[in-house]
Amino acid sequence: MAIWIKPIPRGPQSQPTQGRKTTMHRQALIVGGGIGGLCAAICLRLTGWDVQVFEQAPEITEIGAGLQISPNGVKILEHIGVMERLEPAVFEPEAIEIRMGVSGRPILYLPMKGVAAQRWGARYLQVHRADLITALSARLDALQPGAMQTGCPVRGYAPCKDGAEVILANGRRIQADLVIGADGIHSRIRHQMLGTDAPRFTGNYAWRALVPAAQLGALAPPPSGCIWAGPKKHAVTTYVRGGALVNFVGIVEQRTWREESWSRTGDRQEALADFNGWAPPLLAILEQAEVLHKWALFDRAPLPKWQDGHVMLLGDAAHPMLPSMAQGAVQSLEDGYHLARVLGAAVGPDIVAACARHYAQRIDRSSRVQRVSAQNLQLFHKSSRLAQLMAYAPIWLAGQLTPSLVHRRSDWLYGAPVPPLNI
Numbered sequence: 001m002a003i004w005i006k007p008i009p010r011g012p013q014s015q016p017t018q019g020r021k022t023t024m025h026r027q028a029l030i031v032g033g034g035i036g037g038l039c040a041a042i043c044l045r046l047t048g049w050d051v052q053v054f055e056q057a058p059e060i061t062e063i064g065a066g067l068q069i070s071p072n073g074v075k076i077l078e079h080i081g082v083m084e085r086l087e088p089a090v091f092e093p094e095a096i097e098i099r100m101g102v103s104g105r106p107i108l109y110l111p112m113k114g115v116a117a118q119r120w121g122a123r124y125l126q127v128h129r130a131d132l133i134t135a136l137s138a139r140l141d142a143l144q145p146g147a148m149q150t151g152c153p154v155r156g157y158a159p160c161k162d163g164a165e166v167i168l169a170n171g172r173r174i175q176a177d178l179v180i181g182a183d184g185i186h187s188r189i190r191h192q193m194l195g196t197d198a199p200r201f202t203g204n205y206a207w208r209a210l211v212p213a214a215q216l217g218a219l220a221p222p223p224s225g226c227i228w229a230g231p232k233k234h235a236v237t238t239y240v241r242g243g244a245l246v247n248f249v250g251i252v253e254q255r256t257w258r259e260e261s262w263s264r265t266g267d268r269q270e271a272l273a274d275f276n277g278w279a280p281p282l283l284a285i286l287e288q289a290e291v292l293h294k295w296a297l298f299d300r301a302p303l304p305k306w307q308d309g310h311v312m313l314l315g316d317a318a319h320p321m322l323p324s325m326a327q328g329a330v331q332s333l334e335d336g337y338h339l340a341r342v343l344g345a346a347v348g349p350d351i352v353a354a355c356a357r358h359y360a361q362r363i364d365r366s367s368r369v370q371r372v373s374a375q376n377l378q379l380f381h382k383s384s385r386l387a388q389l390m391a392y393a394p395i396w397l398a399g400q401l402t403p404s405l406v407h408r409r410s411d412w413l414y415g416a417p418v419p420p421l422n423i
């Protein structure tokens with residue numbers, strides 16, 4: 001299913017400002033209007049910056065995709081005034097579960113509803129990516145009308161006196177105090193800053209599908225974030241649109257990726273063959289989904305820097321990761337929020353120093369998330385009975401005897417403090 005978000009019309013206010021204003025009116029130019037770029041724009045705007053977001057897509061097209069937003073992300077959405085807009089679209093799962101993909105036998109049932117807010121200060125939520133983007137864009141537009149321009153691809157950047165400039169695809173150059181590359185895994189800004197090496201294929205591709213929950217009837221998956229583990233593949237089922245839609249992600253190992261395009265519509269028979277013999281709720285989704293999307297999963301090793309003077313990277317441009325921790329979007333929210341906090345009232349050279357502090361304070365955490373995401377994938381893909389028993393029996397036992405110990409393992413991630421922005 002394709003969801004179309006109406007482009008924000010170009011009006012007089014949405015024209016990029018030529019030249020820079022005084023340092024009292026600090027300007028930031030953000031390349032990419034995804035979750036990371038929009039969050040950064042909102043946070044900077046809230047802390048007194050004038051912002052412009054350049055999004056290459058003429059309109060933001062969203063293929064069926066659910067996101068889990070853990071409490072560390074929800075806290076940020078609350079602080080920046082996005083949560084109230086998003087509220088009608090979210091789903092709060094009862095638990096995070098791990099099950100055997102074929103038999104459906106439970107390995108872990110970790111309660112989340114009620115527990116997450118109490119333990120980590122915010123709920124654990126599931127949401128459609130299009131709904132999150134819509135809520136972020138609406139918030140940004142309310143703070144600074146016309147701040148995002150669609151159909152505006154960026155070619156690169158260049159340093160300039162006391163700042164940097166963005167070079168649009170049409171050759172136009174616009175100066176600012178700060179340029180942010182939030183342009184995703186295939187980031188042009190990152191290429192220019194760090195070289196043209198391509199992101200690495202992780203040896204996995206992902207199926208994604210959405211099906212109305214009512215249509216699945218008794219075969220609807222449990223109302224949780226449910227991970228279905230199996231040899232060399234796993235699936236995740238979640239709910240979005242307030243619980244009206246079931247979201248499916250199926251991750252399958254494959255040595256090489258030969259498709260020229262990194263995203264394509266997949267073949268139903270191929271998806272059913274991938275999950276042949278798996279639990280009935282999963283097969284029902286694959287049988288009933290209107291469209292199945294299939295694309296390759298890429299990541300990168302942690303980067304030695306995210307900064308070139310007044311130019312900063314964030315989100316997938318800085319630290320792309322496997323989705324097996326459901327943290328890519330959440331980490332991009334953390335990036336934008338943290339950067340705005342660290343920048344505070346900085347002007348001129350202090351902006352460069354603040355960006356360096358941002359990297360120094362964020363790199364360990366985002367690298368750890370990248371690392372654990374890759375480890376989780378190995379955990380969910382155990383092949384032999386023995387490997388499954390050795391990996392899953394202790395998890396099952398811990399979940400039965402001391403669920404709070406299992407919750408505690410996520411304290412470093414979900415429970416990280418989110419101090420208010422200095423607005």
Ligand SMILES: Cc1cc2nc3c(=O)[nH]c(=O)nc-3n(C[C@H](O)[C@H](O)[C@H](O)COP(=O)(O)OP(=O)(O)OC[C@H]3O[C@@H](n4cnc5c(N)ncnc54)[C@H](O)[C@@H]3O)c2cc1C
Nearest residue numbers: 032034035036056068154183184315316326327328329330
């Ligand atoms: C199968 C799957 C499941 C996932 N599940 C989760 C989950 O449950 N929870 C979670 O937190 N994360 C999840 N993620 C990760 C998440 O989707 C990404 O980490 C997140 O979207 C990154 O946001 P971003 O803003 O950095 O980049 P993007 O979302 O890629 O946005 C970049 C934007 O920049 C634009 N752009 C690119 N180049 C240019 C240019 N030259 N000029 C102008 N604009 C440009 C693009 O059009 C795009 O809009 C999942 C990912 C996958 C693949």
